[in-house]
Amino acid sequence: MNAVRSEPRCWAALLREGAARLEAAGVPGAAGDARRLLAHAAGVDPGRLILLLPEDCSPEGAREFDRLIARRTLREPVSHLIGRREFFGRSFEVGPTVLDPRPETETLVVQALGADFETVLDLGTGTGCILLTLLCERRHARGTGIDLSGDALAVAERNAATLKLTSRTDLGISDWFDDVEGRFDLIVSNPPYIATSQMAALAPELRRFEPRVALEGGEDGLDAYRIIVTGAATHLSPGGRLMVEIGPTQGHAVAALFEQQGARDIHVYADLDGRDRVVTGRWSGC
Numbered sequence: 014m015n016a017v018r019s020e021p022r023c024w025a026a027l028l029r030e031g032a033a034r035l036e037a038a039g040v041p042g043a044a045g046d047a048r049r050l051l052a053h054a055a056g057v058d059p060g061r062l063i064l065l066l067p068e069d070c071s072p073e074g075a076r077e078f079d080r081l082i083a084r085r086t087l088r089e090p091v092s093h094l095i096g097r098r099e100f101f102g103r104s105f106e107v108g109p110t111v112l113d114p115r116p117e118t119e120t121l122v123v124q125a126l127g128a129d130f131e132t133v134l135d136l137g138t139g140t141g142c143i144l145l146t147l148l149c150e151r152r153h154a155r156g157t158g159i160d161l162s163g164d165a166l167a168v169a170e171r172n173a174a175t176l177k178l179t180s181r182t183d184l185g186i187s188d189w190f191d192d193v194e195g196r197f198d199l200i201v202s203n204p205p206y207i208a209t210s211q212m213a214a215l216a217p218e219l220r221r222f223e224p225r226v227a228l229e230g231g232e233d234g235l236d237a238y239r240i241i242v243t244g245a246a247t248h249l250s251p252g253g254r255l256m257v258e259i260g261p262t263q264g265h266a267v268a269a270l271f272e273q274q275g276a277r278d279i280h281v282y283a284d285l286d287g288r289d290r291v292v293t294g295r296w297s298g299c
């Protein structure tokens with residue numbers, strides 16, 4: 014037999030090579046990404062990867078890691094490669110049809126949990142990360158999530174099932190409020206808010222791999238807010254609250270829309286990095 018038998022390699026060596034390939038391709042956070050991808054390829058919890066590193070790698074694990082590293086060098090997000098992303102301490106299925114849950118969106122969740130609600134509507138639910146987190150945190154609440162994309166809703170449905178929330182969650186296709194019935198104590202949304210002119214400057218992970226419809230908010234980035242804020246009064250219960258995520262420069266403009274539409278107690282809240290991230294307001298009844 015002439016087959017060349019390669020020396021067994023340990024996982025640590027694979028990790029070093031993978032991180033170096035990502036670094037050479039200019040991927041930000043190369044070392045951390047390589048660790049997460051190696052844990053995924055080896056089928057271990059990332060927190061226990063260190064125990065595995067001295068051992069010889071399996072040929073299948075090495076091949077899978079090689080494929081994942083190659084895709085990451087083309088800037089496919091790690092979350093898409095492993096199919097999941099953490100949000101507010103829970104794991105959500107993600108993929109190319111939905112916006113990846115972001116840590117800054119947790120600011121919106123924290124604000125929403127600052128007052129009681131029994132019914133909540135999430136406009137543009139995507140993975141369902143906001144709606145489903147709120148329902149996990151409020152055991153007696155019921156939630157409605159709408160999205161324009163049926164593919165996104167399929168992801169949200171699977172996330173609801175995994176979190177055992179199906180019986181308290183209604184998911185359906187709607188263009189913002191068009192097919193929404195009833196009134197809600199709380200309306201939340203993380204709408205698309207990137208101005209069209211800024212789309213080309215986004216990181217490749219977003220520009221190439223995340224759904225454009227979830228990101229682009231028209232010429233000034235405010236198209237969705239105009240629709241959402243205008244519809245709030247007729248879809249909120251008396252005293253109900255609207256909370257929207259915003260881009261860091263949009264606080265004044267979105268707060269002004271709230272004011273024009275008769276909201277009270279309008280506040281702009283910053284995220285953990287100190288950037289304006291959430292606008293909230295209350296409608297006293299109509």
Ligand code: GLN
Nearest residue numbers: 112138139203204205227
């Ligand atoms: N509601 C989802 C999130 O916050 C999706 C938002 C969107 O697609 N713009 O992640």
